[in-house]
């Protein structure tokens with residue numbers, strides 16, 4: 452059977468592949484500490500589950516409006532107004548099957564073949580394939596650990612051309628675990644203000660999970676950017692709802708023109724999200740918000756713990772995690788050395804596979820995150836303090852045996 456060139460050009464998600472491999476190894480009874488997971492290890496708050504269960508029993512089991520019910524869209528708009536300071540209404544909101552599909556729809560709505568999309572790297576593995584599926588050309592701006600993986604206004608200015616259509620921003624960042632301060636966002640915005648043809652797609656899925664001195668500043672809350680920012684968020688990470696598949700976008704510009712285009716595509720692709728989750732959206736963004744701070748505080752404690760432990764690894768550089776639930780150490784000091792099992796470490800790829808085979812610790816090699824990624828591994832701290840301590844101890848011991 453013929454597989455299209457489009458399908459053939461897209462690699463599978465490496466992060467989901469690691470998660471699947473660890474699941475298999477654990478099912479075989481192997482003693483694995485997994486730092487691969489891209490999802491909270493908490494369960495969805497009961498009040499949110501109850502809202503969906505009640506909706507099923509109430510018969511809300513038929514097709515829902517494509518962009519989401521009016522109540523769910525209003526709940527999202529209210530959250531964005533109150534928590535993020537974005538001037539928007541329900542008409543500017545679309546609700547989609549996970550923020551991953553929201554990013555996909557936004558790029559499909561904005562990018563024509565040949566358009567350039569600026570992507571600061573290291574970046575989440577799915578952005579590049581999604582840019583390419585839209586026919587866009589990725590223009591990478593790399594930032595390394597010494598800059599906490601953050602690009603400068605000068606780098607941004609140098610990357611913008613007349614063909615730039617979109618700048619993708621993800622703060623706090625997967626995989627870096629760092630975030631832009633409000634001043635740094637304003638610095639980037641001062642460049643964007645000189646280039647009104649550029650739209651910002653701001654993926655703020657980790658915006659509530661922050662551990663530093665600043666809250667996350669939404670680009671779309673800055674007056675000059677309101678009409679050319681697509682803000683993307685969802686319930687997956689904040690409310691431990693990854694399996695529910697609920698993401699959303701807000702774009703008030705041109706009377707919600709981007710949202711309308713996304714809805715038209717969604718109407719032909721998936722219709723709407725699952726109907727009986729709509730009341731759960733309203734509950735999560737209402738009563739459910741009270742549960743978020745407890746999860747955030749637990750993540751903050753783990754961020755501190757894992758950073759302290761990783762810093763004990765000789766010569767490994769690692770910025771402090773200030774957002775999301777990832778830490779992204781530079782392990783390039785091990786390159787050229789040989790693991791206890793006889794594997795020569797040349798990049799994060801060999802590092803991760805030797806570590807898994809020899810120490811039973813699963814990390815994600817940074818190669819697919821681009822930029823300086825091949826010198827790094829991503830470790831998720833969406834796991835217990837005991838697992839963090841045990842896993843980091845095993846890595847330290849294994850590092851001590853490299854020759």
Ligand SMILES: Cc1ncc(COP(=O)(O)O)c(C=O)c1O
Pocket residue numbers: 489548549550551552575621624625654656685686687688693696697698
């Ligand atoms: C930066 C970023 N954006 C979007 C998503 C997708 O979230 P969802 O599970 O809602 O599709 C992820 C998930 O890993 C992510 O890390």
